[in-house]
Amino acid sequence: MAVRSIGKRFRGLRAVSDVTFDVPAGAIHALIGPNGAGKTTCFNMIAGVFAPDSGTIALDDRPIAGLRPDQICASGIGRTFQIVKPFMGLTVEDNVTIGALARTRHVPEAREAARRLLRDLGLDDRRAKLAANLTLPDRKRLEVARALATGPRLLLLDEVMAGLRPTETDQMVAFLKDLNARTGITILLIEHVMRAVMALSQHIVVLHHGEKIAEGTPHDVTRDPAVLEVYLGQEDASSPPRSGGGGRRPEGEAT
Numbered sequence: 116m117a118v119r120s121i122g123k124r125f126r127g128l129r130a131v132s133d134v135t136f137d138v139p140a141g142a143i144h145a146l147i148g149p150n151g152a153g154k155t156t157c158f159n160m161i162a163g164v165f166a167p168d169s170g171t172i173a174l175d176d177r178p179i180a181g182l183r184p185d186q187i188c189a190s191g192i193g194r195t196f197q198i199v200k201p202f203m204g205l206t207v208e209d210n211v212t213i214g215a216l217a218r219t220r221h222v223p224e225a226r227e228a229a230r231r232l233l234r235d236l237g238l239d240d241r242r243a244k245l246a247a248n249l250t251l252p253d254r255k256r257l258e259v260a261r262a263l264a265t266g267p268r269l270l271l272l273d274e275v276m277a278g279l280r281p282t283e284t285d286q287m288v289a290f291l292k293d294l295n296a297r298t299g300i301t302i303l304l305i306e307h308v309m310r311a312v313m314a315l316s317q318h319i320v321v322l323h324h325g326e327k328i329a330e331g332t333p334h335d336v337t338r339d340p341a342v343l344e345v346y347l348g349q350e351d352a353s354s355p356p357r358s359g360g361g362g363r364r365p366e367g368e369a370t
């Protein structure tokens with residue numbers, strides 16, 4: 116995916132300004148930055164929640180900026196939401212089956228795909244439960260399963276590690292690494308849990324106040340003076356960062 120100079124304003128506020136980055140096919144990249152840096156706004160522009168005010172986004176050389184979310188899903192981009200929003204009154208299996216129906220109209224086929232994903236994500240024994248009755252870690256897994264069920268080539272993960280214990284984070288990291296190795300799926304993740312970012316990403320883009328302030332390997336980015344300034348600088352700020360947000364060293368442990 117090629118993101119070129121995208122920008123988005125909300126009334127007077129520049130949420131994202133002139134942001135450019137690439138995510139090569141098959142890669143795992145991360146988008147990090149303190150709370151309010153513009154990460155989710157970038158995801159929303161990529162996923163078609165709203166069009167960028169400026170700039171272009173292309174998947175495999177095909178322009179996608181400004182398409183509707185369903186068109187973007189059909190073009191091969193799946194996403195999770197920071198605030199998980201499954202259909203609470205439906206079972207886990209039905210939730211994933213609905214995702215799979217984006218790919219096939221054949222319900223038994225969609226159900227079979229859903230069951231396979233639930234097995235892969237360790238949710239098999241919960242497939243008959245209502246989504247509303249899941250624990251948070253299981254809801255996160257369900258969210259990933261729903262996104263994957265749409266059959267994406269590019270998976271956008273918005274804070275899927277938030278609220279997970281370190282062992283649960285490690286399980287999710289292992290699952291995503293294996294998925295990427297097995298299927299070649301491209302992954303772009305927004306994540307505050309640095310343990311996961313470091314373990315997963317080959318390349319990191321750092322946003323601050325809507326602008327890209329650094330990008331590079333995890334090794335380089337965690338030593339970048341501008342990045343250290345943003346993260347460490349906030350520790351002295353009068354308002355502490357929200358949970359897991361900026362204010363921690365980017366190479367910190369799970370938050």
Ligand SMILES: Nc1ncnc2c1ncn2[C@@H]1O[C@H](COP(=O)(O)OP(=O)(O)OP(=O)(O)O)[C@@H](O)[C@H]1O
Pocket residue numbers: 125128129130148149150151152153154155156157197
């Ligand atoms: N729909 C919207 N309407 C108005 N302002 C918005 C909207 N979405 C985001 N913003 C504002 O844009 C800025 C960037 O927000 P965004 O959610 O993209 O940041 P983020 O980096 O994802 O933060 P977080 O880590 O807290 O999720 C913030 O100041 C936010 O308040």
